[in-house]
Amino acid sequence: MNDPVRRFKAEFFKALGHPVRLAILDHLRNGERSVNELQALLGCDQSTVSQQLSVLRNRGIVESRKEGTTVFYRVADPAIFRLLDVAREIFNNQLITTQEVLQQLTEVRSI
Numbered sequence: 001m002n003d004p005v006r007r008f009k010a011e012f013f014k015a016l017g018h019p020v021r022l023a024i025l026d027h028l029r030n031g032e033r034s035v036n037e038l039q040a041l042l043g044c045d046q047s048t049v050s051q052q053l054s055v056l057r058n059r060g061i062v063e064s065r066k067e068g069t070t071v072f073y074r075v076a077d078p079a080i081f082r083l084l085d086v087a088r089e090i091f092n093n094q095l096i097t098t099q100e101v102l103q104q105l106t107e108v109r110s111i
Contacts, residue, residue, distance in 0.1 A: 012061075015059035016061075016084075020048065021055060023041075024049070027041050029081055032074035057073075062074065
C-alpha cells in the first residue's frame, strides 16, 4: 500500500506502542518534566528514558526545551490525552465484554 497518510498514521500509532512511552505520556499530563524526573517516576535508567523520549520526539508527540543542562519535555499537542483517554475507554469496554463472556462460561460449566 502506497498511501502516505495511512503510513503516517501507522507510524504515529507505532510510536505509542510501547509501555514506557505510554507511561511517559501519562507523567506529562500535568505539565513538562525533566529527563531526571521521568527517570525517577518510571524507575528506568536514563538511557531507556532518553531512547523512548527520542521516539516520541521524532514523531512530533513531545517537544523539548533546554534550561541550563536540564532538558524538559512536554506534549506537543494536548489532544494526545483525549486519544489516550478514548483508547482507555475502548480497552475498558473490551475488558467488560471479556469478563461477561468468562462469567457466562463459568455459569455453563457449573450446570
